Each structure stands twice: as structure tokens, then as C-alpha cells.
Amino acid sequence: MKSQNVFIRLWSYLKNYKLALFLAISLKIVSAVMNVLEPFVLGLIITELTKNIAAIVQGVPGAQINAGYIAILLGLYALRALFYEIGSYGSNFYITRAVQNTIRDLRQDLSQKINRIPVSYFDKHQFGDMLGRFTSDVETVSNALQQSFLQVINAVMTLILVIAMVLYLNFQLALVVIISMPLTYFSAQFILKKSQPFFKRQANVLGDMNGFVQENLTGFNVIKLYGREEASAQQFAQITDELQEVGFKASFISGVMMPVLHAISDSAYLIIAVWGGLKVMAGQLTIGNLQAFVQYVWQISQPIQTLTQLAGMLQSAKSSLERIFQVLDEADELNQVTEEIEGNLTGQVSFNHVDFQYVDGKPLIKDFNLDVEPGQMIAIVGPTGAGKTTLINLLMRFYDVTDGSITVDGHDIRNLSRQAYRRQFGMVLQDAWLYEASIKENLRFGNLDATDEEIIAAAKTANVDHFIRTLPGGYNMEMNQESSNISLGQKQLLTIARALLADPKILILDEATSSVDTRLELLIQKAMKRLMEGRTSFVIAHRLSTIQEADKILVLNQGQIMEQGTHESLLEAKGFYHDLYMSQFAKQAE
Known part of the structure; x- marks a missing residue:
């Protein structure tokens, strides 16, 4: 993006508030004119007074202070001061209105854009960098517009008017x-x-x-x-x-x-x-015009200094605008809808000769095939980097397959609306996420139309109702920003209750019991078992003891299925799964 274009593009936001901007500029010009007129009017008053006093001192017959003329000049000076204050206040008022509305529109566009760009964008950019574009970069643009726009106009107008006045005077x-x-x-x-x-x-x-x-x-x-x-x-x-x-x-x-x-x-x-x-x-030269010249010297140096100092601020604003528009120029997620979901899905899932690669020329998944019947529990195990999370990303359509297809109830998921499709899913991740709100609102996040009675019923099913009632404020207790006022296991139970409220047809479970005590682990496993009843479930397993009841266990390595079967059949095969299970069992025995 060319640097000069970012300010032109910013105008596409500012022009929506042209009236406020026009009034701000007009009033600032009035203010600048009145400010430059001050030395000239004072000069007229000083010239008239010195002339009258000199005549009186010299004893000129009939000499006296020309009170009427001086009163007119003082009235002009007061009127000038009034217009100066009106111009200053009015210009600041209207520029603030125009700038803040513009920044609001910019933030709203960023917020809407962030919901449209693909997940892959977030994999390539650090969280802090993204946060900076939403906060400090937008604030830098806001400050630059608020502080520099009118100052530049005031400085330029002052320089032009001062040059005109001094040329007129001498x-x-x-x-x-x-x-x-x-x-x-x-x-x-x-x-x-x-x-x-x-x-x-x-x-x-x-x-x-x-x-x-x-x-x-x-x-x-x-x-x-x-x-x-x-x-x-x-x-x-x-x-x-x-x-x-x-x-x-x-x-x-x-x-x-x-x-x-x-x-x-x-x-x-x-x-x-x-x-x-x-x-x-x-x-x-009159003595009044001499004092006007002295004041104009100050009025010349001040705007030049202002323009010099604002150069750095405008450079920072340009850099921030480039970063903001980089986000806004990102391609949206493709969402070509050719098929509609009628009613709810049953949860029948098929991976048909699926190939996938994050980077061109470096395939991760090759010719992957899997058929899952409605209501089945599929456990996915394997070493780090085996492709477990990638498989879930493809199923959730965070990424699209490179080749082959994934179908749900016979629908190729690439032909479905992402929003309608994802509404059929529930997720309980290893990193439990809750936001800064009451526990009740965090649970309702799974179903915004849920009643208080439905929320309590879901909490009871997830074995978390009793715990919530022991908290100060119960369901109305506010979670802090980091959700650190409850334990990790308790957060996990809340996310299970939230998933229950959503009533999904397909579940994604990233088992998260490794960091909790035995009692909470049993409660979480019990709640997860209730959650999975009658639903197709994909479980990324860390503790193999928790997936013994799975209908099918997939052992992945480098994007390929090394082994698959039930817990008993895989143990009997004495392959990779057997070795992995026995190593965990040995550690538990120790």
C-alpha cells in the first residue's frame, strides 16, 4: 500500500462527517483570523493614545483623548476576542465529533473484519500484534486527527495571514x-x-x-x-x-x-x-504598528514550531494506518453456500481421500479416509505433531481440505454456510475460555436464548451447580478478566455446561483433566460422559485411560492412521497404541 494512499483512504471515513469537518475548519479559520487581527487592533489603539497624549503634552489647543474612537476600537477588540473564543471552542467541538465518529467506524470495520477473516490469519500473527492494531494503532490515528488536523490548518492560516499583515504594514x-x-x-x-x-x-x-x-x-x-x-x-x-x-x-x-x-x-x-x-x-511607521510587528514575530515562530513537531505524529499515524488497513485488506473466508441444512444434522461424518497442507509442497495429511456413524465416540491419539489438531481444524472448517472432501450427513461441508454448519458443533477445549461477565452470562454464551431454568439444569448435569451456589453471588458472580477467581477444573466444568446448553449434534473434546486433582477429574469425566450421550464425539485424548469406551480409536502419526480399532483390539495387536498405553500405565503404577 502506498503511504500517500492511507490518508486518502482515511478520507473515505472522514467524508461521512463532512458537515462537522467543514464547520470545524471554518471556525478554526475564523479563530486564526481573529488571532492575527489582535496585534493590528492593539496597534491602532496604541497609536491613537500616543498621538492624543503627545498632543496634550505639547499643549495643542483643543487636544484631548479621542474617547469615542478608542471606545470603538476597544469594542472591536472585544468583538474580535468573542469571535476568537467561539471559533476556538466550536472548531474543537466539531473536529472532536467528526474524529470520534470516524474512529468508531474504523473500529467497527476492524471488529467486523476480524470475524470474517480465516483462522489461518491468526496462526500467522501474534496475539499482541493484533491487539496493538485494535488499540494503540487506532488510538494513534485518533490522537493525530484530534490534535494535528486543526493545528495544521491554524498554523498554515496564521502564516499566510501574518505574512499578508506585515507586508501591508511595512x-x-x-x-x-x-x-x-x-x-x-x-x-x-x-x-x-x-x-x-x-x-x-x-x-x-x-x-x-x-x-x-x-x-x-x-x-x-x-x-x-x-x-x-x-x-x-x-x-x-x-x-x-x-x-x-x-x-x-x-x-x-x-x-x-x-x-x-x-x-x-x-x-x-x-x-x-x-x-x-x-x-x-x-x-x-506608527508606534502601534511597531508593536504589531513585534507580536507578529512571535506568531510566526509558534506555528512553524508546531508544524515541525507534528511531522513526527503524522508519521506515526501513517504507520498505524498502514497496519490497520493491512487487516482490512485481508481476504475474507470463502463461503459459497450451495446447500442448506434442513433441521439438525444427525452427526454422520466421512473423510473421503482427504489431503491437506499448511504450506505448499509440504503435505501433512495424505489420502485420509474415515467413516463415523451418528452417536459414535471417536478418540484420536498420537505423538505431538501427528495431525490430531489439524484433523479437528478441517472438520470445523477452520481450514479447507487441499484435496478430497469431508461430508456431514452427505453434505460436502464446503458447500454449507460456515455459520450454520458450526452451530451444529460444541467444543470443550483444553484451555477453558471464559470472559469477563457473570457465570450465568458465560453459560448462556452457548445458547443466547436459554432461560435461567435451562442454565441451572445444564449446570446440574455438568456437576457444577453445587459449586456455583457456594460462590459469593452464585450464578451472578462476576468472572475477572483472566478467570482466575475459580480453579482450572471448575472452569472446565462450566465450559461443559455451556456446551450442554448449545445442544450440539457433534462434539469436539480436547480432554483437559491432566492439571486437576483426582476428585475434579472424576467429576469432569462424568460430566463429559453425560455430554457425549447420543452425540457424535471426537475426543483428542491425552490420558488413554479415559478413552477405553470409545467406539473407535485412531492412532495418528504424521497425518496418517497407523492403527484403528477399539481399546481391547488395539491392546491385543501389541502395536504403537499398546506400547503407549503400557508406558502410561507404568508411570501411573510408579
């Missing part, structure tokens, strides 16, 4: 002001370029420090156990020393900017004061 003095502009800009740009590497390094070291602190707080008990407190403190000291060094350099170099810019402004002040004073004495 051409020769105007040259001094105009010459100071590029000097101010290039000086600020030079200092920024020198300081940026140190600011970047400072951000990186700060990230290292935050990561180190988070890691040490998480593993604090382990650090204490192995007596690594001193080593940890020394490592932290090294990081903070580096942060202090780069922080000092970044702050020092950037801190030079203001003295340099002030030096240029002061030089312009001095030249205008001396040269302008001579012109005043020569009657070529």
Missing part, C-alpha cells in the same frame, strides 16, 4: 519576518532529526524495562526460591542506567530547540525594534 520590516521563517523551520527540523533516534531508543528501553518488571513480578516466587534477587536487581539497574542515559540525551537535545528558536525570534525582535524605532522617529 514591506522592509516584513522581509525580516519572512526571512526568520525558514531559519526557524530548518533549525527546528535539524534538532528534531538529531533527537528522534534517542527518543526511539528511549521507547525501546522503556518497553524492555516494562517487560522485565512484568516478568519478574509474575515469577517473583521462583526468583525468591532460587535466590536470584541480587542478579535480578543488577539486571534492572543496567536497564534503568541505559534508560537514564538515552533519556538524558533525548531530553537535552530536544531541549535545545526552544533556546535556538527563541534566539532566532529575539534576533528578529532586536532588528525590528531598532530598525522599526528609527522608522517611527522618521515618521515612516
